[in-house]
Amino acid sequence: xxxxxxxxxxxxxxxxxxxxxxxxxxxxxxxxxxxxxxxxxxxxxxxxxxxxxxxxxxxxxxxxxxxxxxxxxxxxxxxxxxxxxxxxxxxxxxxxxxxxxxxxxxxxxxxxxxxxxxxxxxxxxxxxxxxxxxxxxxxxxxxxxxxxxxxxxxxxxxxxxxxxxxxxxxxxxxxxxxxxxxxxxxxxxxxxxxxxxxxxxxxxxxxxxxxxxxxxxxxxxxxxxxxxxxxxxxxxxxxxxxxxxxxxxxxxxxxxxxxxxxxxxxxxxxxxxxxxxxxxxxxxxxxxxxxxxxxxxxxxxxxxxxxxxxxxxxxxxxxxxxxxxxxxxxxxxxxxxxxxxxxxxxxxxxxxxxxxxxxxxxxxxxxxxxxxxxxxxxxxxxxxxxxxxxxxxxxxxxxxxxxxxxxxxxxxxxxxxxxxxxxxxxxxxxxxxxxxxxxxxxxxxxxxxxxxxxxxxxxxxxxxxxxxxxxxxxxxxxxxxxxxxxxxxxxxxxxxxxxxxxxxxxxxxxxxxxxxxxxxxxxxxxxxxxxxxxxxxxxxxxxxxxxxxxxxxxxxxxxxxxxxxxxxxxxxxxxxxxxxxxxxxxxxxxxxxxxxxxxxxxxxxxxxxxxxxx
Amino acid sequence: xxxxxxxxxxxxxxxxxxxxxxxxxxxxxxxxxxxxxxxxxxxxxxxxxxxxxxxxxxxxxxxxxxxxxxxxxxxxxxxxxxxxxxxxxxxxxxxxxxxxxxxxxxxxxxxxxxxxxxxxxxxxxxxxxx
Numbered sequence: 001x002x003x004x005x006x007x008x009x010x011x012x013x014x015x016x017x018x019x020x021x022x023x024x025x026x027x028x029x030x031x032x033x034x035x036x037x038x039x040x041x042x043x044x045x046x047x048x049x050x051x052x053x054x055x056x057x058x059x060x061x062x063x064x065x066x067x068x069x070x071x072x073x074x075x076x077x078x079x080x081x082x083x084x085x086x087x088x089x090x091x092x093x094x095x096x097x098x099x100x101x102x103x104x105x106x107x108x109x110x111x112x113x114x115x116x117x118x119x120x121x122x123x124x125x126x127x128x129x130x131x132x133x134x135x136x137x138x139x140x141x142x143x144x145x146x147x148x149x150x151x152x153x154x155x156x157x158x159x160x161x162x163x164x165x166x167x168x169x170x171x172x173x174x175x176x177x178x179x180x181x182x183x184x185x186x187x188x189x190x191x192x193x194x195x196x197x198x199x200x201x202x203x204x205x206x207x208x209x210x211x212x213x214x215x216x217x218x219x220x221x222x223x224x225x226x227x228x229x230x231x232x233x234x235x236x237x238x239x240x241x242x243x244x245x246x247x248x249x250x251x252x253x254x255x256x257x258x259x260x261x262x263x264x265x266x267x268x269x270x271x272x273x274x275x276x277x278x279x280x281x282x283x284x285x286x287x288x289x290x291x292x293x294x295x296x297x298x299x300x301x302x303x304x305x306x307x308x309x310x311x312x313x314x315x316x317x318x319x320x321x322x323x324x325x326x327x328x329x330x331x332x333x334x335x336x337x338x339x340x341x342x343x344x345x346x347x348x349x350x351x352x353x354x355x356x357x358x359x360x361x362x363x364x365x366x367x368x369x370x371x372x373x374x375x376x377x378x379x380x381x382x383x384x385x386x387x388x389x390x391x392x393x394x395x396x397x398x399x400x401x402x403x404x405x406x407x408x409x410x411x412x413x414x415x416x417x418x419x420x421x422x423x424x425x426x427x428x429x430x431x432x433x434x435x436x437x438x439x440x441x442x443x444x445x446x447x448x449x450x451x452x453x454x455x456x457x458x459x460x461x462x463x464x465x466x467x468x469x470x471x472x473x474x475x476x477x478x479x480x481x482x483x484x485x486x487x488x489x490x491x492x493x494x495x496x497x498x499x500x501x502x503x504x505x506x507x508x509x510x511x512x513x514x515x516x517x518x519x520x521x522x523x524x525x526x527x528x529x530x531x532x533x534x535x536x537x538x539x540x541x542x543x544x545x546x547x548x549x550x551x552x553x554x555x556x557x558x559x560x561x562x563x564x565x566x567x568x569x570x571x572x573x574x575x576x577x578x579x580x581x582x583x584x585x586x587x588x589x590x591x592x593x594x595x596x597x598x599x600x601x602x603x604x605x606x607x608x609x610x611x612x613x614x
Numbered sequence: 615x616x617x618x619x620x621x622x623x624x625x626x627x628x629x630x631x632x633x634x635x636x637x638x639x640x641x642x643x644x645x646x647x648x649x650x651x652x653x654x655x656x657x658x659x660x661x662x663x664x665x666x667x668x669x670x671x672x673x674x675x676x677x678x679x680x681x682x683x684x685x686x687x688x689x690x691x692x693x694x695x696x697x698x699x700x701x702x703x704x705x706x707x708x709x710x711x712x713x714x715x716x717x718x719x720x721x722x723x724x725x726x727x728x729x730x731x732x733x734x735x736x737x738x739x740x741x742x743x744x
Binding site: 579580581582584585589591592596599600603607609610 | 647650651654655658659662665666669689690693694697698701702704705708709712730733734737738
């Protein structure tokens with residue numbers, strides 16, 4: 001039993017050792033792929049004084065002491081790994097300017113001056129730098145494969161393997177390739193035999209070339225135009241579209257106007273086909289009329305050999321004026337004649353004026369209404385306000401509709417003076433539209449003759465028009481003045497009047513006593529389909545009744561007295577006067593005598609003087 | 615119509631002025647003065663309505679409508695002009711006749727007028743000295 005136990009124990013230990021060996025070896029072998037290179041990978045440039053540190057992953061380099069008295073100046077550097085002191089070494093900027101620690105860290109001292117050590121640090125790493133050029137290709141004896149300026153030709157097969165000739169620019173190198181064999185040419189081209197089949201006389205080869213990084217740069221913003229009081233955020237995406245990683249990425253941002261919050265940003269590495277997004281915030285410039293500026297982004301990075309790669313991009317951005325105005329209306333649908341809290345329904349116009357500058361400004365705010373709207377309880381649509389720094393002022397007023405239809409409100413504007421110059425900013429947002437519905441009836445009263453004789457007839461015409469967009473139930477009863485008699489026709493009516501419809505009503509009236517008679521305007525009341533009540537009054541008409549024949553009584557519908565179009569007296573005919581013949585003669589005699597006396601003053605004076613002197 | 619009315623008014627007043635000047639030159643200044651006053655007066659007394667309508671016809675408004683110009687104004691202008699002509703004609707005639715009576719040499723009309731003005735100035739000066 002003991003022998004059996006001993007055997008079992010030895011078996012378990014052996015198995016464990018084998019498994020552990022596999023576990024340890026497999027990753028190691030996997031890490032050292034033939035496409036990788038054991039290279040010094042640039043980690044960055046540093047400028048450190050005594051007590052300062054350069055941090056590169058696990059390793060930290062510190063300056064212990066700097067001796068500036070000697071020529072050249074020298075320094076003692078300390079190496080830490082995982083915060084544990086490992087080594088110290090002496091450097092200067094001439095012969096002892098390079099130091100390799102533990103075959104993994106290369107420190108190159110560029111200069112020692114101003115109590116600072118300027119150095120570059122490289123780390124030895126395995127990095128995949130050989131990138132597949134031509135995928136696995138089968139070649140038989142005599143066949144050729146061309147990649148760029150390299151030509152691979154299979155010369156023949158022997159027991160040693162496949163004889164392959166690699167030529168470039170007339171130079172031919174011949175090698176024997178077996179399965180898994182690979183070789184680098186001129187440190188830029190590599191050929192590998194993936195599989196060699198001697199029985200069939202064929203070999204599968206693959207070629208590789210050194211990879212390069214490539215920086216692609218794109219910059220995006222959310223808006224086309226920005227307010228001047230909010231930092232503008234740009235997303236700058238740096239993508240490595242190359243085949244090897246790029247390191248030490250430095251993104252520098254400049255603007256033609258305004259200020260960048262963080263002009264320089266850095267990133268350690270971007271792997272191939274990966275991208276890194278940088279947030280760039282810009283404080284926009286402030287201008288009375290708005291302005292444009294250009295943001296310029298430059299990106300530099302290094303490949304594993306320390307070679308520089310860069311790219312740049314620009315973007316123009318528009319910044320609005322630091323004074324802005326907004327306009328809104330509510331509600332955007334109104335009904336004529338609808339009463340709200342005992343008053344006709346109105347629209348509330350809201351104006352908000354923003355001052356995005358860091359100083360106060362006195363501004364004039366202007367607005368306009370369509371002709372069919374009336375402002376309520378205000379005399380003019382102009383306001384003068386002082387805007388505090390970085391604040392907003394709210395103005396609102398009511399507008400009452402008088403017509404139906406769809407009305408587009410004009411943009412409000414704000415005007416201010418800065419450094420002697422007058423600037424105007426307009427609301428540039430979406431248009432405000434008010435739809436007004438309802439019935440609106442207008443009435444007109446006309447006379448066929450308004451100068452007539454006692455006892456004569458005249459026709460009174462009442463015209464009702466529904467200029468709204470809804471049907472209405474309309475009623476009227478015209479008022480007949482005292483002494484006038486209606487002899488026929490309709491002087492009252494009630495019925496339906498459709499949207500846009502017109503109806504005429506005529507009645508005949510016999511004139512009464514001589515003199516002027518004012519016929520009052522007809523009062524019309526109506527109700528629309530939303531049960532909103534309205535009323536209208538027509539124009540008044542004057543009628544003159546004469547008891548003598550006059551040739552001037554040729555009047556028609558045209559002569560009316562109306563508040564809208566008052567008649568005017570022609571200028572060429574003076575009004576008739578009551579001057580009698582004796583009055584006229586007396587005026588003429590007195591005028592004549594006065595003129596004669598005035599004109600005679602000089603000759604009479606001269607006469608008197610002469611007759612007394614001579 | 616306004617132009618026709620203006621032309622008609624111009625013709626009426628033109629005839630009147632010519633008639634007065636004719637009487638002044640060919641007959642006598644007293645008669646010219648009588649014609650100047652009494653012809654319009656008689657016409658007013660005979661045809662009051664038409665004459666007053668004619669005289670009150672407004673031709674134009676000056677100074678943005680503040681100063682109306684009608685035929686009455688034109689008659690007054692004509693009167694003042696012709697009264698002036700008649701009175702000064704009469705005065706100069708008297709003065710020239712007086713000079714010739716006092717044995718002065720005959721002079722041109724301009725010389726006579728200058729003499730007249732000089733005489734008036736001298737008499738004023740002598741009064742002031744006294």
